[in-house]
Amino acid sequence: MPYRTHTGAALARGALLIACLAAGRSLAQDFGDTPYVPTPQNVVERMLEIAKVGPRDYVIDLGSGDGRLVITAAKRFGARGFGVDLDRRLVRLSNRLAAEAGVAQRAVFYERDLYQTDLGRATVLTMYLLPEVNLMVRPKLLAELRPGTRIVSHDYDMGEWLPDFQTELAAPGKTVGVGQRSKIFYWVVPARAAGRWSWRLTLDGKVEEFELALSQQFQKIEGTLNAGGSTARMENARLTGEAISFSVRAGEFRYDYSGQIMNRAIEGTVRVNGGGRARELSWKAGRIEAWEPRFTAPDAPPVPG
Ligand SMILES: C[S@@+](CC[C@H](N)C(=O)[O-])C[C@H]1O[C@@H](n2cnc3c(N)ncnc32)[C@H](O)[C@@H]1O
CATH class of the missing domain: 3.40.50.150 (Vaccinia Virus protein VP39)
Incomplete structure (x- = not known):
């Protein structure tokens, strides 16, 4: 600037x-x-x-x-x-x-x-x-x-x-x-979102397990989602206060997640598009591990002590 x-x-x-x-x-x-x-x-x-x-x-x-x-x-x-x-x-x-x-x-x-x-x-x-x-x-x-x-x-x-x-x-x-x-x-002020999160979704009668590894610098979040051994990057990820949203593409499916972070949980919805139809499911994720978000710049001097 x-x-x-x-x-x-x-x-x-x-x-x-x-x-x-x-x-x-x-x-x-x-x-x-x-x-x-x-x-x-x-x-x-x-x-x-x-x-x-x-x-x-x-x-x-x-x-x-x-x-x-x-x-x-x-x-x-x-x-x-x-x-x-x-x-x-x-x-x-x-x-x-x-x-x-x-x-x-x-x-x-x-x-x-x-x-x-x-x-x-x-x-x-x-x-x-x-x-x-x-x-x-x-x-x-x-x-x-x-x-x-x-x-x-x-x-x-x-x-x-x-x-x-x-x-x-x-x-x-x-x-x-x-x-x-x-x-x-x-x-x-962003919520502390960094860490590993997991959840399950039941899609067409089949239970799928998901695990998300999320890194955070201030309100900027990035992450990789793992489902059944295959991985995908989060896209359009946003964190505004406690509100989190992101999309993930896996094959012909696209998942649009949005929810609220509440300490050890996220609650919200996921819209799933694929297999010729769209549906909305409730989304409840649990935090498996909390990571310290980066609230200092990568090139900032280390905090003493
Ligand atoms: C630029 S003025 C802004 C005044 C007001 N906020 C405004 O926008 O019209 C900054 C004010 O901060 C006060 N100030 C400076 N250092 C401070 C400190 N460490 N703690 C509390 N006030 C401080 C100054 O006395 C001054 O009145």
Whole structure:
């Protein structure tokens, strides 16, 4: 992506740091953290729309600034949630703005380091941090957020964890960057699907046994299915949160699987086309063995310890 070049990232970081310095804060204080730059309101609303935020959602904003993400999620979309920020004045301001907006019960702000924040309640997580901070926080997101949690980031991606969706839009009034434009990146936290799975299907009165060896890097899955000694690669494989789907071709038969991963089981349906007809069967798979998914890039340095 063009903006991810060293020059682009450095420019963006420079612009943010300049904004920070203009606000009178020291460079030393902000190194490694993200200075305060607000997300333009139209971008806030688009981020929350992309995540399909609604009254059942719990939104957490990491580095919440003046609180606009969580306040808008509460006021316009009926959600609840909280924001955390290191800056006490911004936290006070956010709680005051939430009260003025009539959503103080549903939008709360804490003076807290984002790395010390428990993310377990989130159904939606928002952030506008620096590119390297996104990478530093990525393992925490993958470890603490439940599968299916939606993440929306303003302007910066998460490196090798490719987004499920991204867009760019005009951002009138934006005080950093070039051309008053913003990028939005969207991910769904993937379930841990990697491992060996097995199941049986009864086709035309005959019981067939299947075994799937599934590898996973973030939401990207690949696998080989073994049935009666012959193997076939998974095709069109998708993992979105806990929802998994893939197709397999074996001779004149084509199997289209779709289901939900629930810890040690997958439940769903399989459409079988072949032998001159199509039918839909229920599909229940059990996990024989769990493998650790690759949530780091192949070329990333090994995690110490
Ligand atoms: C770019 S601003 C984004 C503000 C708001 N989320 C928005 O989009 O309008 C980043 C915010 O993160 C806060 N911040 C930086 N490092 C942090 C940390 N380690 N923990 C909590 N907040 C942090 C800064 O004080 C700043 O207010």
